[in-house]
């Protein structure tokens with residue numbers, strides 16, 4: 001485990017947009033991409049503490065996909081050998097999603113993994129609301145071991161893309177107020193389908209890229225354009241801070257491969 005090196009790893013996936021029966025936009029197979037992440041972890045010999053998937057697990061209107069998605073998440077957990085923890089996004093069906101591992105009793109919860117505390121929030125409606133924020137405040141009122149990761153779908157800020165500038169969490173200011181001054185070390189989100197790193201009130205916020213499609217940044221002032229590019233993120237908690245690295249699943253031809261310089 002990377003805990004022995006003082007470096008904790010969270011493999012952060014977002015926006016799978018799994019579909020039932022058809023491929024998303026005729027191309028994207030969310031299940032195949034989850035399997036590709038598992039293959040990557042094995043090939044790269046990554047040893048994360050957990051996998052966190054920040055919502056839009058299924059494509060809107062594909063409620064029948066949740067049983068298969070539950071199986072795929074359990075398989076991913078078996079293959080990687082660590083907990084696979086999920087939050088819901090605006091595309092997800094809150095009723096159908098109760099079949100997913102960890103969602104039977106509700107869509108927000110806290111998970112303790114040795115010294116690491118992971119709080120999974122439900123922003124499927126676009127906001128957290130006073131009751132969930134009060135629950136969060138109580139959960140993180142005391143520090144825990146190596147610290148806390150907060151995961152939710154909607155970022156607590158807007159995107160630089162004009163069309164997504166107002167697509168962030170509606171009660172972002174309240175969330176940032178609750179986690180300020182606590183042991184929360186990073187906030188993990190998705191929703192934008194492009195990676196974004198921010199520091200808000202001193203809090204690192206990592207918007208992970210999408211496993212389904214990538215939102216290009218030059219789509220114009222009033223359009224969005226999804227491109228076929230599957231990515232996830234490796235979040236590292238270090239003694240001196242936190243990092244997030246976007247990882248693409250495509251394998252372009254290498255320009256060169258050589259030994260490390262001495």
Ligand SMILES: [Fe+2]
Pocket residue numbers: 015017056089091191193
């Ligand atoms: Fe999405």
